[in-house]
Amino acid sequence: MALIRFVSNGQIVLQSIVSSDGRMPTVLSVARQAGVGVLFNCEVGDCAACIVGVRTLHAPAQGVFPLTDKERFLLRAMGRLTDADIADADAGRRPANVRLACQYRVGDEDIIVDYGHAMGGG
Ligand code: FES
Secondary structure, three states, rough: EEEEEEEEOHHHHHHEOOOOOOOOOOOOHHHHHHHOOOOOOOOOOOOOOOOEEEEEEEEOOOOOOOOHHHHHHHHHHHOOOOHHHHHHHOOOOOOOOOOOOOEOOOOOOEEEHHHHHHHHEE
16 A cells, blocks of 8 residues: 655645555556646656655565666756666665656555655755
């Protein structure tokens, strides 16, 4: 089971519980189903419109869904993740704190997704 808190401008907009039935929906699909206004465009990891800040409060034993190649490329090119951030995420030492909502699939983690913060460029 995943617990996702969507936050914008410091305010919790919505808490969503995603049952772990093996589907592993993307953060973007959870947001869209719940009516949370995470921006998006391409939905395939090419445009970066859906950048969100992510704070992982609890990660499942097997770790969170790994960064996709598109996330590595775009977020590094935009200066949102460093090589060290990516190495830490890949090694399971520290989940990435910026993701593409259309690429990040949730399993059994407890996370805060900040889409207002991400839009502000911080
Ligand atoms: S909507 Fe384009 S990268 Fe996610």
